[in-house]
Amino acid sequence: MKKQMKTQTLAGLAILVAAAGLAIFSIGCKKEPSSPPKAASPDPTISIPVDPVSVEKTAEKTPSSKEPLLTGVRWYTDFEEAKAVAQKENKDLLINFSGSDWCIFCIKLEKEVFSDETFAKEAEKYFVFMLVDFPSDPSKQSPQIRRQNEQLAGLYRFRNLFPTIYLAKPDGTPYAVAEYQPLGPTEYLEYLLRIRQYRNR
Numbered sequence: 001m002k003k004q005m006k007t008q009t010l011a012g013l014a015i016l017v018a019a020a021g022l023a024i025f026s027i028g029c030k031k032e033p034s035s036p037p038k039a040a041s042p043d044p045t046i047s048i049p050v051d052p053v054s055v056e057k058t059a060e061k062t063p064s065s066k067e068p069l070l071t072g073v074r075w076y077t078d079f080e081e082a083k084a085v086a087q088k089e090n091k092d093l094l095i096n097f098s099g100s101d102w103c104i105f106c107i108k109l110e111k112e113v114f115s116d117e118t119f120a121k122e123a124e125k126y127f128v129f130m131l132v133d134f135p136s137d138p139s140k141q142s143p144q145i146r147r148q149n150e151q152l153a154g155l156y157r158f159r160n161l162f163p164t165i166y167l168a169k170p171d172g173t174p175y176a177v178a179e180y181q182p183l184g185p186t187e188y189l190e191y192l193l194r195i196r197q198y199r200n201r
Contacts, residue, residue, distance in 0.1 A: 029103035029162045072115035073123060075131040077145060079152060079172070082130040086170035092196065093168040094127040095156065102136040103162040105180040112184065119185035126196065127167075134162070167195055175199045 075096075076082035086093050096114075098106040113119055114129075123129075132149045135141065141149075152158070156166055156174060165178040176195040183191060 029099055029105055072110075072117060073120040073129045075129050077131055077133070079130060079148060082128050083170065083172050086128040089128065091124075091126060091128050091170065092199065093130055093166075093170065093172060094123075094192070095130045095132060095152070095166040095168060095174075097132045097153070097156075097158050097162060097164040097166075098134070099162040100131070100133050100135055106163045109163055109180045113188045116185040119189055123189050123192070126193065128170075132158075167192070167199070169199060 076085070082093060085091075098110075100106055100110065132152050133141070134149065138146055158164060163180055166174045167176045167178060168174040176198050178192060178195055181188060181191055
């Protein structure tokens with residue numbers, strides 16, 4: 001039986017973030033209005049259904065989704081696959097909404113943190129890394145990946161500020177939000193692990 005993406009809700013996420021004392025969305029890049037991700041509902045208690053067919057096609061047409069897109073951490077581009085690995089390995093998901101080739105803070109975060117082998121080795125003990133990318137040239141992605149990423153933008157109430165990083169339980173339920181910080185690999189991992197303490201609250 002083919003898997004279906006579960007609908008999620010971010011009810012209470014803002015409270016968790018505030019409780020964590022995080023300065024969310026203070027640094028980031030906005031995508032040009034001509035081609036933003038699909039707008040998300042401002043009501044965090046409403047779940048947005050996701051079309052499972054597009055995600056299933058994504059898994060069929062992207063056999064290399066396990067392979068790293070860049071050096072350092074292993075990025076998954078198929079959400080169902082990332083969730084399956086997280087559940088199997090009992091790890092959290094780190095879901096990175098990125099403009100990988102145009103957003104200066106996304107590029108800096110990749111260069112300064114995610115591409116670091118030491119960071120990758122340690123961080124992958126806790127997280128499975130999912131890349132939800134909105135590049136400047138969408139034609140570089142398959143239609144299935146583009147559709148999936150737009151659906152994930154709605155599912156996670158993404159507000160078009162890059163990078164936005166959701167920390168989520170293995171089933172995809174989010175519990176905190178992170179952002180770019182001008183930190184080295186070790187300090188950034190400590191920042192993520194501090195936020196991770198709120199997963200069971």
